[in-house]
Amino acid sequence: MTDTNVHQITEHRRGRVPRVVRERQLLNIAEEFFAQRGYEATSIEEIARVAEISRPIVYEHFGSKEGVYLACVRRARTEFEHALVEAVANTTSLYDTLERGGDAFFSVLERDPRRWAILFGISAPLQGSFGEELTELRFGTVSRIAEILAAHAPDAETERLDVFAHAISGVGEQLGRWWIANPAVPRQRVVSHFRDFAWAGFKQLVPNAD
Amino acid sequence: MTDTNVHQITEHRRGRVPRVVRERQLLNIAEEFFAQRGYEATSIEEIARVAEISRPIVYEHFGSKEGVYLACVRRARTEFEHALVEAVANTTSLYDTLERGGDAFFSVLERDPRRWAILFGISAPLQGSFGEELTELRFGTVSRIAEILAAHAPDAETERLDVFAHAISGVGEQLGRWWIANPAVPRQRVVSHFRDFAWAGFKQLVPNAD
DNA sequence: CACGTTACCTACGTAACGTAGCTTACGTGC
DNA sequence: GCACGTAAGCTACGTTACGTAGGTAACGTG
Numbered sequence: 001m002t003d004t005n006v007h008q009i010t011e012h013r014r015g016r017v018p019r020v021v022r023e024r025q026l027l028n029i030a031e032e033f034f035a036q037r038g039y040e041a042t043s044i045e046e047i048a049r050v051a052e053i054s055r056p057i058v059y060e061h062f063g064s065k066e067g068v069y070l071a072c073v074r075r076a077r078t079e080f081e082h083a084l085v086e087a088v089a090n091t092t093s094l095y096d097t098l099e100r101g102g103d104a105f106f107s108v109l110e111r112d113p114r115r116w117a118i119l120f121g122i123s124a125p126l127q128g129s130f131g132e133e134l135t136e137l138r139f140g141t142v143s144r145i146a147e148i149l150a151a152h153a154p155d156a157e158t159e160r161l162d163v164f165a166h167a168i169s170g171v172g173e174q175l176g177r178w179w180i181a182n183p184a185v186p187r188q189r190v191v192s193h194f195r196d197f198a199w200a201g202f203k204q205l206v207p208n209a210d
Numbered sequence: 211m212t213d214t215n216v217h218q219i220t221e222h223r224r225g226r227v228p229r230v231v232r233e234r235q236l237l238n239i240a241e242e243f244f245a246q247r248g249y250e251a252t253s254i255e256e257i258a259r260v261a262e263i264s265r266p267i268v269y270e271h272f273g274s275k276e277g278v279y280l281a282c283v284r285r286a287r288t289e290f291e292h293a294l295v296e297a298v299a300n301t302t303s304l305y306d307t308l309e310r311g312g313d314a315f316f317s318v319l320e321r322d323p324r325r326w327a328i329l330f331g332i333s334a335p336l337q338g339s340f341g342e343e344l345t346e347l348r349f350g351t352v353s354r355i356a357e358i359l360a361a362h363a364p365d366a367e368t369e370r371l372d373v374f375a376h377a378i379s380g381v382g383e384q385l386g387r388w389w390i391a392n393p394a395v396p397r398q399r400v401v402s403h404f405r406d407f408a409w410a411g412f413k414q415l416v417p418n419a420d
Numbered sequence: 421c422a423c424g425t426t427a428c429c430t431a432c433g434t435a436a437c438g439t440a441g442c443t444t445a446c447g448t449g450c
Numbered sequence: 451g452c453a454c455g456t457a458a459g460c461t462a463c464g465t466t467a468c469g470t471a472g473g474t475a476a477c478g479t480g
Contacts, residue, residue, distance in 0.1 A: 015445090016444090016445060016446075043435080043436060043437085044436075044437070044438090045435090045436065045437090055436090055437085055438085056438085056439080056440095059437090059438065059439080063438095064437080064438075065436095065437070065438090
């Protein structure tokens with residue numbers, strides 16, 4: 001990442017800055033670094049330098065490097081979940097719901113492919129609060145998906161619903177990875193692949209869905 | 211992880227040890243730590259201490275911490291891919307293939323759930339050789355899956371095949387995560403969920419498959 | 421039994437996390 | 451208009467852990 005790049009996405013206020021503004025600025029900068037270089041290769045020092053403050057300020061806002069990362073993931077997931085819920089509102093058929101939901105997801109990636117790395121970068125169900133928090137955030141998104149699916153399959157067992165929500169989220173994640181490796185493919189085609197696969201799988205298993 | 215635990219899985223030879231033996235021992239130890247604590251929280255020092263050698267030996271074998279991690283992932287994926295190919299040999303129907311393939315995957319997790327963290331722990335398509343290598347290893351496994359699927363859909367476009375292989379691998383990964391969070395579920399039921407979802411999705415989209 | 425090779429070691433430089441303790445700007449009531 | 455609490459920021463430090471330089475000692479083979 002060049003400094004120029006960072007400056008483009010950063011509200012660049014110097015000197016004393018109110019807490020909420022500084023926090024948003026730091027999250028923007030941190031997200032850039034984490035997405036490009038990964039967790040390990042990103043240092044708090046770099047983030048602070050781009051924001052033109054000293055390291056302790058970052059720690060004051062987020063407690064630790066893990067805290068910074070979690071805040072990035074939390075924000076990205078919250079934003080995506082809102083976009084998702086909004087996208088599927090006012091759809092009636094399952095087919096349309098999957099299409100619109102998929103479109104919402106891949107639109108996020110199209111606007112900023114680096115978001116993928118934030119949403120899915122660290123994956124393991126590790127011991128300790130860091131890993132548990134990350135898993136919880138993931139499961140939160142899956143719950144949103146399960147709620148959406150539930151509207152189309154009111155009689156389905158909760159386990160099946162839950163499992164299919166996980167399955168569909170897995171399909172999205174992998175197709176996202178594939179798309180990043182094959183960026184020439186237009187979004188609509190990726191969405192079609194996603195919608196076709198998810199719809200077939202889900203419909204067959206919940207026959208009373210439309 | 212207790213020392214007892216490590217000693218159970220470790221061929222515990224002290225003093226001078228031939229290269230290949232030491233390497234296997236270090237991989238076993240490293241895999242334990244990485245799976246339990248994650249990449250960041252694992253130190254080369256700890257690995258060396260359990261093996262009762264000094265740190266430079268670890269570097270001599272794997273070059274860097276990333277090298278140790280990559281070697282763990284490479285071994286785990288190679289082993290799984292062998293198990294997968296063997297499991298689906300001599301199956302004829304797509305349905306059976308997906309069932310046996312899924313069973314092979316979830317059997318690995320049942321034998322050692324920590325393997326999940328090695329196979330999928332670090333996920334991002336990061337810049338730099340580390341991230342590229344990890345993505346390449348993942349795509350290698352997906353290629354094995356695509357080859358298996360191709361046998362059941364000889365006329366399918368390569369893009370569809372590739373995409374569906376990714377989708378199916380995503381379903382497996384997420385159901386694995388779900389199973390780890392819900393360990394009371396018997397393996398057969400997880401395999402059923404996987405097989406049902408994958409089969410429906412794939413069959414619908416490749417009508418000439420059985 | 422000499423000698424190369426392989427396994428291993430101690431000791432160091434550097435980077436980065438996280439914290440302690442202090443300083444300075446801002447705004448609000450008297 | 452100034453005193454004072456609070457919010458924003460800083461320098462300096464301790465600690466851990468990556469990675470390397472340079473050296474030692476066991477093994478085996480002619």
